[in-house]
Every structure is written in structure tokens, then in C-alpha cells.
Amino acid sequence: MTDNVSYAPVPHRPLILTACMLAMFMSAVEATIVATAMPTIIGDLGGFSLLGWVFSVYLLAQAITIPIYGRLADLYGRKRIFFFGATLFLLGSILCGFSHNMYWLIGFRLLQGLGAGAIMPIATTIIGDIYSSTERPKVMGYISSVWGFSAIIGPLLGAFIVQHLPWALVFWVNLPIGLLAMLFLGRYLPAHQKVCKHVLDLAGTAWLTIFVAALLLALLQAEIFGIWVIPLLTLALISLILLVRQERRAPEPLFPLALWQNRVIVAGNIGGIAIGAAMMGISAFVPTFIQAVKGGTPLEAGTTLALMSIGWPLASTLSSRLMLLTSYRTTALFGALLLVVGGLILLLLQSSGGLLWGRVAAFMVGAGMGLCNTTFLVSVQNAAHFSIRGIATACTVFTRMVGSAIGTAILGATLNINLQMRLPQIDDPLQLLMDPAVRKAMPTNILTDITEQVAVSLHWVFLISALISLFALAAAMLIPARHRPQNEDEEAEKA
Secondary structure: OOOOOOOOOOOOHHHHHHHHHHHHHHHHHHHHHHHHHHHHHHHHHOOHHHHHHHHHHHHHHHHHHHHHHHHHHHHHOHHHHHHHHHHHHHHHHHHHOOOOOHHHHHHHHHHHHHHHHHHHHHHHHHHHHHOOOOOHHHHHHHHHHHHHHHHHHHHHHHHHHHHHOOOOHHHHOHHHHHHHHHHHHHHHOOOOOOOOOOOOOHHHHHHHHHHHHHHHHHHHOHHHHHHHHHHHHHHHHHHHHHHHHHHHHOOOOOOOOHHHHOHHHHHHHHHHHHHHHHHHHHHOOHHHHHHHHOOOOHHHHHHHHHHHHHHHHHHHHHHHHHHHHOOHHHHHHHHHHHHHHHHHHHHHOOOOOOOHHHHHHHHHHHHHHHHHHHHHHHHHHHHOOHHHHHHHHHHHHHHHHHHHHHHHHHHHHHHHHHHHHHOOOOOOHHHHHHOHHHHHHOOHHHHHHHHHHHHHHHHHHHHHHHHHHHHHHHHHHHOOOOOOHHHHHHHHHHO
């Protein structure tokens, strides 16, 4: 189903695009800047045992609300739903800075996450609304540059703030960015008036909330919950079945049937899960290899990971030309191949030697992510009619986030199983290797044996990550051959 909507020129498109990029930067930089500042915040507030919940509760609230906001934007208009979510996010940001203990901080992070779910999907949908199918690939390259920039500037800005300024500014830095984005959108974004009444699928929303909450808690907090992960996964499965049943009979379902009748949209969602899961092989475990196995510094790990953030926007920009010259399928296949090859190159990392292969792999995986993510997103937006573009866009964002959680669980379990098999007599060998003082005090033969076993265990993680990337290849193959943006504009002209 192509979007046969005539694109009348929208005034002030550059300012609307700027506002969306500011909003997405605000959302993207949040994770890295807060992670950098958390040691200082914990030193002030205490409650180290609650550290994981500061991030988990934010991600949980964001993941749950992303598809809900996407559907609300279709039913009630992009502008008003974006303003509602952005206001919640900024209010939560303000209150986080006034937290007196970790419990208050976790509560305010929950509020922040409830608003964050609106920012990225609706900003991306707005861009899809004001640009034609042939213009979207190029514009999405600009959006990817925001992610690359935020991944680099976030840790630097967070470190500067905690060293020279009150840590509350880590949260308050969002205010001028968010208010400027809201000012531009409020003034220049046309409001699409809805003339008919709608009924939100409350039952579907409830089952979705239970499903996502149970699934993500089971995946992200498996070590804490232990055996209780099984009931959580059972609850997730039951709620998913009930969600599907509800969506089939709801007059205005949260997930319209048209989403699942279009191969391009289905491919985009499968691809989102695959690339989200595969990305964790680099972002979560390459720094671990560098610091634990090679005895490298955090700076070496950070600069290696930064190459992924550089490769992503560069490849995303290139993807716009590839999509127009070839097809969605070809561009996504190329990106998926880079993901697979990048994952396999990580197997060349050894305890001795330099970081060349790790950096080559990080750049290749970043490039693969840029090609795949942009292609899947643009193809989904071009395939979705205006009336469901909000939920279609939100689903691609949501599936990538769920994929990251699934990837973290699968790859983490792979590492733990290998460590238990290879080093059963040592409790938490990674922690021993990450501590410079303990590492230095170890006898050479014991240190060598532990690092070799940990290296082999991480090689299994990298191999599984590469195998997960094969699902991105399969998703790309689902997209019809020779399907590209020009075809859709030609169909729109004929309609």
C-alpha cells in the first residue's frame, strides 16, 4: 500500500526539520549523558544497589508508550501528541534534578520515560509527513547524523558537567533544546484537524503494557529475578495472545490490520528486531573485551565504540543514494552483509596485538546499522498511508528497542554459560580482570589462563551476534525486488 498523498509544499520545512532534529538529539543524548554522570549522582544520593532501575524504568516506560503515542498521533494529530509527550519528558527532566534520593530519581525517570516514548517516533513521522518518498531517504541521513553526534557529545558533556557544575544540569540541559523544538513546531508545523471522533483501544493498550513490561523485565532483570523470569515470560506470552485477539475484534485497533498485510512493513519490523539485537554485540561486549581481555583503558574502548557512531551516519547518508539508484532490498541486503561480516571480524580480536580488527568491525557494524535502519524506516514510511504512518513508524522504533533487549539477554546468557563451563571455579572472572589492582596482583600463568578463557567466551558472543544478523538478511529478502522510492512517486502521479 503506497501513500498516494499529493505533497503540497509545506512552508518552513527546514525549520520543522531542525525542530525534529533537536527533539531527537534531546532524546538520544539522554542515555549517554546520564550514564556518564551516574557514578557522581550515586556518590551524592547513595543507593548503588538501585542503579540498574534508573535506566530500566526509563527504558520500560519509553518502550511501552512508543506504539501508543504512534497510534494516538494517527488518531488525534502529530502536533498535540508530540507536545503532550515532550512536556512530560521536560517535566520529568526538571524533577530529576531536584531528586533527594534514588527512589525519587527512579520515580522521576519513570515520568521522563513516559514522555520520551512520544519524541522519536512522532518527530520521525512528522518528517515523513512533510517530505515526499524520494526526499525521505536523504532527510533520514540527517537524522542519523543526530544519533552519531549525540553518541560522541553525550559522554563528553556529561563528564564536563559532573566535574565543573552541579549534576542536576545533566537533566536540565534538555530544557532549552526541548523548548526550542516545541517553539519551532508550535509556530511552523501545520495542524491536521481531525473531523471525526475516535475511540482508543484501551483493552489493547492494557495488554500491550503488560506484555512489554513483563518481557522487558524478564530480559533486563534476569539476574535479579532468577527463577521468577519464567512466570514473567509466561505472563508476556499470555498477554501477547490476548493482545492479538483483542486487535482482531477492536473497531479501531492499536495495531491496524493493514500493518501486517504489507510485506514491506512486516520486513521493517523483523529487521528492527534483528539489527537491535545484533548491535549489542558491539556496543555491550567489545568494550568488555578491550578492557577485560586486552587490559585496555576506558578511552581505548570508547574510541573503538565511537567508530560505530561515525560509520552509522556516513552509511545512512549513502543509503539515500543507494535506495534511489538500486532498491530497498539491495540497500538493506548490503547493510545486513556488513553486520554479518563485522560480527565475524570480531573473532579476529585476540588478547595480544592491537585494536585494528575491533575498530574495523565497529565501523562496519555502524555502517551496516546505518544502511539497514534507514532503509527499513524509509521503506515502511513510504509503504504506510498517512492514516497509519504514525503507528507504522513507531513500530519500527519499538521493535528495534525490543530487539536490543532480546540481544542483551541472548548474548549475556551466551557469555555466562561459556564462563561457567570454562571457569567454573572462579566467581565473576570479568570483574577480576576489570579491576587493575587485582589484575596486576595475579600470577602471570593464572592471568593468562583466565584471559584466554574469557576471550573464547566473548568470541562465542560475537559469533552469535553475527548469526543474529542473518535475520536482517532474511528481512531484506522479504521486501519486493526493484521496489524503490521513485516507483512510489510514479504510482502517486498515476493515481
